[in-house]
Amino acid sequence: MSKLVDLCKVLRSKNAGPLTLTIDVMFENKDNYERVVNSGALNAQTVSRLYDVDEKDVQIIEYGIVDTIKVTFPRKLVSGSVMDNDVYGCQLHRPIANIEIN
Amino acid sequence: MRIIALNGALGYGFPEDSLDRAIAKGVDLIGADCGSSDPGPHYLGSGQYGFTYEALKRDLDVGITKALENKVPFVMGSAGLAGGKPHLAIIRDIVLEIAEEKNLSFKLALIHTELDKDYVKAKLEAGKVIPLGDQIELTEQSIEDSIRIVGQAGTEPFIKALEEGAEVILAGRACDTAIFASLPIMKGYPTGLAFHMAKIVECGALCAIPAGLDVVSAQLEDDGFILEPGNPERRCTVDRVAAHTLYVQSKPFYIYEPDGFADLTESEYEQFDDRSVKVTKSKFKEADTKTIKIEGAILAGYRSICIAGSNEQLFIDSLEDLIANTKDYVAENLHGSATTDDYTLNIRVYGGNKEEADNIDIACAKVGLVIDVVAKTEAIAKLVSSTARGWIMHFDYSGRKSTAGNLAFPYSPSEHNLGPVYEWSAYHLIEVDDFAETYDIEYRTIGGEV
Numbered sequence: 001m002s003k004l005v006d007l008c009k010v011l012r013s014k015n016a017g018p019l020t021l022t023i024d025v026m027f028e029n030k031d032n033y034e035r036v037v038n039s040g041a042l043n044a045q046t047v048s049r050l051y052d053v054d055e056k057d058v059q060i061i062e063y064g065i066v067d068t069i070k071v072t073f074p075r076k077l078v079s080g081s082v083m084d085n086d087v088y089g090c091q092l093h094r095p096i097a098n099i100e101i102n
Numbered sequence: 103m104r105i106i107a108l109n110g111a112l113g114y115g116f117p118e119d120s121l122d123r124a125i126a127k128g129v130d131l132i133g134a135d136c137g138s139s140d141p142g143p144h145y146l147g148s149g150q151y152g153f154t155y156e157a158l159k160r161d162l163d164v165g166i167t168k169a170l171e172n173k174v175p176f177v178m179g180s181a182g183l184a185g186g187k188p189h190l191a192i193i194r195d196i197v198l199e200i201a202e203e204k205n206l207s208f209k210l211a212l213i214h215t216e217l218d219k220d221y222v223k224a225k226l227e228a229g230k231v232i233p234l235g236d237q238i239e240l241t242e243q244s245i246e247d248s249i250r251i252v253g254q255a256g257t258e259p260f261i262k263a264l265e266e267g268a269e270v271i272l273a274g275r276a277c278d279t280a281i282f283a284s285l286p287i288m289k290g291y292p293t294g295l296a297f298h299m300a301k302i303v304e305c306g307a308l309c310a311i312p313a314g315l316d317v318v319s320a321q322l323e324d325d326g327f328i329l330e331p332g333n334p335e336r337r338c339t340v341d342r343v344a345a346h347t348l349y350v351q352s353k354p355f356y357i358y359e360p361d362g363f364a365d366l367t368e369s370e371y372e373q374f375d376d377r378s379v380k381v382t383k384s385k386f387k388e389a390d391t392k393t394i395k396i397e398g399a400i401l402a403g404y405r406s407i408c409i410a411g412s413n414e415q416l417f418i419d420s421l422e423d424l425i426a427n428t429k430d431y432v433a434e435n436l437h438g439s440a441t442t443d444d445y446t447l448n449i450r451v452y453g454g455n456k457e458e459a460d461n462i463d464i465a466c467a468k469v470g471l472v473i474d475v476v477a478k479t480e481a482i483a484k485l486v487s488s489t490a491r492g493w494i495m496h497f498d499y500s501g502r503k504s505t506a507g508n509l510a511f512p513y514s515p516s517e518h519n520l521g522p523v524y525e526w527s528a529y530h531l532i533e534v535d536d537f538a539e540t541y542d543i544e545y546r547t548i549g550g551e552v
Contacts, residue, residue, distance in 0.1 A: 016352040018139050018526050019235035024348060063354045065371070066344045072352045078237045080142030081525050082402050082446050082476045087142040 004042065005097035007032045013093035016072065018079035021051075021089050023071040023096065033067035039102045047071055050095040071096065103289065103322040104128045105282050105299065106332070109306035109315045112136040112161045112178060113153030116306070120317035120332030121168060127319065127330075132169040133281045134161065135304045136193070137180020139397060139529075140350075147249050147399035147524025151182030151192050158182075158193065163200045166270055170208055175264060177271045177281050179255070184397075185275025186250045187216045193272050198548065207549030211268035213259045214542045215275045217251045217396065221539065222532065230533040232393065240528050244400065248527045251398040256360035258537040260284035266545065274541075275397065277359060278304035282320075291322055294386035297364040299327040301357050302346055302381075309346040310336035326382030328374050337377040344371045360395075360537065362388040391533050394540050398528030403445070403476040405520040406483035408491045410509035411470045417508050418454040418469045420499035425449045431493045432486055445477035445486045449494075471509070476523050487517050 005011055010026035025042070027033035036042055048055035053073045061070040077084040086092055106124045109116040112134040121132075136158075145152055162178075169176035182189025194212055201208070222245050225231050231240055245251065252275035261284050263271045273281075282300035287293055299320045302309050307316035310331040317332030329338045347366060348354035357364040365385040374380040412418065428449065433442050454469030473490050477483035495509045502508075534540060 014350050015140055016350050017234065018143070018529050019237050020352050022350065022352050024345075026345065059353070061354060063348060066341055066348075068345065068348065068354075070348060070354055074235045074237060078526055078529075079139075080144065082523065083448055085450065088140050 001100045001102060003097065004036065004099040004101055007036060007101060011093050011097060013089055013091070015075070015079050015089040019075055021073060021075045021092055023093050025069045025071065025096075027067040030067055033064070033069070036069065036101055037062055041099050041101050042069060042071070042096065046099060047073060047096065052076060103130045103286060103291065105130065105286065105303060105320045105322065106132045107282060107303040107306050107318050108132065108134040108161060108165050109317065110135070110304075110308055111138065111153075111315070113157040114315040115157065115161060116316050117333060118164055121164065123334065124317050124319040124330075124332035125168060125172060127321075129172050129174050131175050131177060131282070131285045132165050133177045133303075134165055135180060135278045135281055136178055137183050137185050137275060137278075141183065143399040143524040143526045145182070145189070146184035146186055146252065146397060147401065148522065149186065149188035149250075151184075151189050153183075155192075155196065159196050159200065162193070162196055163204075166197065166200060166206070167204065170206060170269065175269055175271060175285065177260060177284070179273045179276030179278065179281040181272055181274055185215060185252050185273070187214065187274070190214060190272065190274045197270065197272060201548045205549065208269040209267055210546045210548050211263035211266065211271045212544040212546070213255060213263065213271065213273035213276070214544065215253050215255045215273065215540065217253050217540060219245050219248065219251065222251055222396065222528075225532045232531040232533065234395075234529055234531060238526060238529060240530050244527050245398070248398040248400050249524070251396055251528055253394040253396050253532070253540040254360075255541050256280050256394070256537060257284040257287055259541045259543055261288045263543055264288055268545065270548075277395075279357065279359065286322055292386070294364045294384040295322070295327055295381070297357050297359060297386065298347070298366060298369065298381060298384035299329075301364070302329060302343060305346065305349070307331045307333065307336050308349070309343050310338050311342050312336060313342070323380075326380050328378050328380045330378040334377075338379040340371040340373050340379055343379045343381065361392050362386055392535075392537060393531040394534055394537070396528050396530055396532055398526065399524045400527035402523045402525040403478050404480040404483045405523045406475050406477070406480070406487040406517055407520060408473040408487050408511075408517045409470070409513065410473070410491070410494075410511050410516065412508055412510065414504055414508065416501045417499055421451060421454070421469070424494060424497055424499065425451075428490050428493050428497075432489045435489055436485065439485060440477065440482040444479075444482050445475055447486055447490060448474045449490070450474055480519055480521070484517055484519060491516060
């Protein structure tokens with residue numbers, strides 16, 4: 001078992017507009033990319049639990065051309081709203097970092 | 103045709119040498135994106151512009167001067183970050199100042215994209231508003247209460263201004279892509295390639311290694327476009343360019359535009375030479391319905407904050423309870439000057455979190471607090487934050503030995519009024535029959551001899 005963060009070279013989050021968060025998980029090589037994709041561990045159900053969003057709203061998009069998995073879902077707090085902690089959304093990647101990959 | 107983008111955001115600066123090197127290989131348009139929704143709703147709500155006057159002037163000066171020297175248009179979108187009326191006005195004034203100082207002559211086009219509230223209300227009434235999420239509901243009241251609403255212009259007004267011979271085009275809120283894709287589309291270049299090119303260059307040299315706020319150019323060929331950074335120390339690589347295509351996009355294969363979407367599912371990337379990448383096979387699919395993305399901002403209240411720290415582990419251990427009882431204490435001690443409906447009290451804790459404790463050396467544990475209040479008036483915000491501050495400062499938690507006070511304040515005064523706070527009130531699509539409903543173009547002749 002390895003943690004997701006130890007298998008990827010980039011793990012970044014950012015707004016895609018104020019309502020949407022998008023996380024890019026980029027891998028150094030096809031092996032790690034395919035290992036994570038095939039493990040099925042980075043899935044909508046897990047993301048839904050970690051970020052407290054509806055599973056149906058979570059998109060996991062495989063972008064094999066650059067060995068990247070994109071995770072996109074609605075922000076729970078709209079960027080810049082009174083209770084928001086992270087206007088740009090660039091420190092919201094951590095919850096998925098420790099997902100265990102077979 | 104060659105399109106040159108100054109940098110990722112006007113006001114960040116760029117090496118002039120990079121621009122000169124890019125221009126030396128040919129130029130048909132110099133463009134710059136000035137906007138983003140990333141920094142939040144403050145700018146649209148307050149009417150303040152992003153960056154500084156001096157930084158914007160420096161970038162505009164170089165960009166416009168070089169464009170005029172080379173007799174090619176200078177195109178800028180999303181003035182002053184948010185692209186509303188006051189934002190476009192300040193950029194216009196900066197450009198007029200530059201023109202006067204340098205004795206420049208040119209035809210100026212100002213593309214206004216702030217929308218009339220009645221227009222947006224009519225769209226809502228007609229069922230022509232499409233939400234992009236369920237977090238913000240657009241209502242007649244929220245439109246009325248919005249301080250301003252802007253529409254992200256597509257290519258149409260830029261193409262019109264170019265056709266009218268405008269040499270400097272300054273736009274309010276606009277799609278990043280429209281700045282760079284309009285001229286190629288006007289000249290008959292394939293729309294899918296034009297938008298894909300524009301989506302990459304609007305961030306400047308972020309698609310290069312090393313990535314940076316710097317100049318990038320795109321050479322448009324019949325079957326694709328070739329990206330090359332202006333700065334010889336940077337190079338574009340297939341990985342970097344393909345990866346950049348997915349940056350801050352919710353989906354990597356589609357770029358949504360007012361009149362359709364670019365389909366990148368079959369796009370191909372090849373290393374053209376050591377420093378440049380060629381992109382081919384990006385397509386465009388026209389949409390049945392034309393849409394414009396709108397952004398609105400609304401006043402949420404007035405903010406007062408207090409920043410403080412603690413070095414006491416016992417205090418940190420008691421924080422969860424302390425935060426809960428601070429909220430109760432404040433609510434009970436406002437003595438009729440405000441009710442809990444009048445404010446939001448949010449105590450933000452930085453560090454010291456027990457769940458993260460494995461990363462913290464307990465011997466030097468530190469925690470930072472931001473007592474954050476947003477209230478319907480500035481006076482209530484200050485009252486609530488100072489009441490909460492006093493309570494936390496002197497709270498007698500279990501086992502307390504540092505009885506002189508619980509908080510280290512870095513600033514005097516300890517409370518700071520941050521003024522009005524805005525929230526997004528709209529981030530929706532509206533269906534339009536004719537894009538001309540959503541913009542006005544104002545032309546001006548600047549200087550003596552045009």
